[in-house]
Amino acid sequence: MNKFKKSFDRMVRSRNFSPTIVTALIIAAFLISNALIYMVYAYTRSSSSTVEQEDLSISDAAKEVLDEAKSAGKKITVTFCMSEADIQNHDRGSFVYRTAKYFENKYSPNDDFITLRFANIYTFEYDDPVIENGVRQRFDPTAYQKVKRTYASGSNDKEEYDEYVISTSTVIFECDVFGIAGELVKTNTRVVSSLGGAYADFFTLDGSNNITSYNGEEYFTAMLYWVLADAHDVAYFTIGHGENPSANLYTALICAGYYVDELNLRKSNVPDNAGLVVICNPKTDFESSTNDDFPSEIARLADYADKGGNFYVVIDPVAKKLPAIERFAAEEFGISIKADADGNRFMVKDLNNSISVSGFTGFTLAAEYADTELGALIKDKLSEYGENIVVNDTAALNCDESLGASAILQSSSSSGLDVGGRDASAPGPHTLVAYSERENTYNESAKMVFVPSIYLTANDVMVSNRYANKDFMYSIFEVFCDEGTMPYGIDCVAMQEERLEDLTFGTAMLYTSILMAIPVAVAAGGAAIILRRKNR
Amino acid sequence: MLAVFKRELRSYFTGVVGYVFMVVFLVVAAAVFCFTTLFSMSADVTTYFTVMLLFSAIILPLLTMKSFSEERKLKTEQLILTAPVSLTGMVIGKFLAAYVMFASALVFTSLYFLLLIPYAITFRVAVLFGNIIALLLVGAAFISIGLFVSSLTENQLSAAIGTIAIILGFLVVGLLSSLIPSNYVARYILDSVSIFSRFSAFTAGYFDFSAIIFYISLSALFVYLTVRIYDRRRYN
């Protein structure tokens, strides 16, 4: 190196090249070569990476159900409305395709328990020809535009149908059930038409319709359950009071095996086939008395309760009070929202157990299972899936045990209550979600689950694999329908990978203080060293 | 060269400069880290490194401002230049001392991201590494610019300001290049020299080898220029 420099210097001196010129040349060479290398790089740069999908994470319970179905001789067909090549290249469809393939490979690598088909909805042809009984089958999309419902309870004489629009991103699940002699008894059908966008049902979308996560495994499993079951209950969402049921709740109900419909209590009674009435975040109160001959909404609900109905009620504690519906819950089921003499609600706060979840304002609490029968049952069931359930902006509930009310979910013992913005000096635990079951006049039990918070099913918590909110929902639904199979504990694949979860505010503060302490230590050490030297 | 390196590194810690640098760096790094990750509930390394890049542009000139200025002022450079040490050896020794300070602070504070692993859904280690390497290299470039400017003047403040000015100059070049339409050669040249815009490739997660070559050659260029300045002074 030195030799090179020396001969370089000698050359410079001997040929009278001014070193300034040489330096200028070197700078120019630097600029040009960099520009060239940059151009080459810019040309050859490839596109960004895609999200990797990992292996199936379906739970043991899910596997059990499938094993059982297999041994009962049922056969499942999943039909895609795109060619296999097309769906593999579809940015969303490829996920669903991979999930379907995994299922096929895992559960029926060598048999036809699960069969995948790829059809063309315009030519009515399948990708691979389907031959049954020597006859080549054609795909008829029109056959799926109207699918008959089979109700678990209630009137079956009135035939009701679900109507679907068949598009290229529709997925059709069918299950053939065979009799003892091997004859085809019936075929259960479920159409996933993804109205909200291509394959949208398999994904969770945010407000701007961007994908936040892929929960296709769970949805796929739920659809398999759907077609494996013969009949389903209906969950009715009340309308007419400004309710806006969250999409997550809606999807959760479908995955739980319900048909979902709307119910306008001003116009009709609660139908017989109602397995569940969902009152989701009403803004105005229910009518409790009318001058007409028609019964009021509350009367209709009371009627349903008397026949042994199930209620799932979500009230936003921050919004306006709704005396009629709250009175209904209190008088019929013994659940009421804690409030002071002026009617201000008691809101639960818990600084020690605050977990930050992005998108939530204020603090988010970690909830615990209550020490009641149902609470313990759910806790036990969910123990393998995770314990963290988070809620936010929630009020505390009163449970009247004489009416059969008890807590399922409660806040920690270090929690407290705020009322009207001031601390109420009320140490926890406080009931966050309550359940009530009571026998009615006909000796049938009516059940209610009351949730005084609209955040239990918020997007961020539902797509998280760490929080058990979704599994908690399923366990609640299982309480309502005795024979349901719920897709518990199936992870979703997060698209927004960079979120942190399960980090409590306290831990964050702890880390911050440790990290800030380091420079303080350095400064102290430095000061000591310098002071010692100063006087030498 | 080793002697110069050791002495310089020692002087950082027997005087106030080294500690001030370390403490300020650690405080800012901890603050930025906590804000952009813990309190934003995100494992995104991008924001942190972008901020640390800008911070480095300000604090590294303060670290290098005394490197040569003081030697000129105290005339201690006479000792080094009459000793059996090559000019290049002297410059590189100083460079390494400042660089070791910077690199150790940077790598140490980057370890903070390990805290996030238990809470992150996916933690892209490759992106973290890419960013660390990129910032290490940009830091080398800043330090070499700082050394160069420091060798031009006896006044430490002028050295610091001059260095920041040159770094800002690169920033301006990067901004100006976006005014030139895409297919002109001039744009490529300006883009290729822009320290800041080439860093953005790393924050986006790509590993841009051509930028690495750029940063290394930029550092080498300024080290060379510093040596040339001293060589020229001998004749004048």
Next chain:
Amino acid sequence: MIKAENLVKRYGSNYALNDVSFEIGEGEIVGLLGPNGAGKSTAMNILTGYLSATSGSVSINGVDILEHPIDAKKNIGFLPEQPPVYPEMTVIEYLNFVYELKGCDLDREAHINEILSVAKLVDVKKRLIKNLSKGYRQRVGIAQALVGDPKIIIFDEPTVGLDPKQILEVRNLIRTLGRRHTVILSTHILAEVQAVCERVIIINKGNIIADAKTSELTKTIEGGYRYEIKICAQPKDVIPVISALGSVKKIESTGAKDADAFIYIVESTPGVDMRKQLFSACSSNQWPIIGLSAVGTDLETIFINLVDRSEEVTGGKKNKTRRAH
């Protein structure tokens, strides 16, 4: 040992060194004598490689300083005008640094301890250099020059700013060093050169005007003295009479007076002691002499002397070295 050939150092149109050549052998103690700005420091800086000559060459022990700078510099220990010490280091830290810088392979601890005792720094070895007095700092500078036991040690004005006692100590030290090393020191004090050096090179305005053994030079400049004489008599009377004296080269009145005596400066011709003649002349004219003292047996005189002499010989600008006998 050291060979400087035709060194020229030009700053613009100003020649700091104008074709300077000299050769210094092993073991010599050489003084570089000259007024401020003569070019002594420039010459030393070029010898040590801190500056580069515009033209000419320097070789140390046969090694050209431009071609193999590192090998050449290994043989040199240098104390510049301002000791190149780092205020925030302790003495011993500093010496260790210099040790590493020079790439020595002697036994570090023993060598440094030896230097500390030679430079009388043992008591302050752990002190911060910025807490030391100027005298001690100078000693640290000297110590640094000794690290590595270099064959050649160059001191640039080593006694400037020291008190008389310290000056004596430093001179003693240099004499001691001279026994085992080649020493070059620069100064503007003739007495220093006389006390310490065996050989002196006189530089003025970038030219060497004398290069001789100290003893010889002293003899040379003994001739041609200047005296300040205070005579109570008018210049118009005094000057013609004194000028007429054979041993007087020049007399002029300074214009100043002491009581009623006029003060004159009298310069004698070379090699002549005119004091007796002056006394005789004044007494025969009955002019009281109230003061007679030697003036300018310093550099100024010598230079003027030498310059005059060299100008006489070459009749104008000098651009050659002169060896005076």
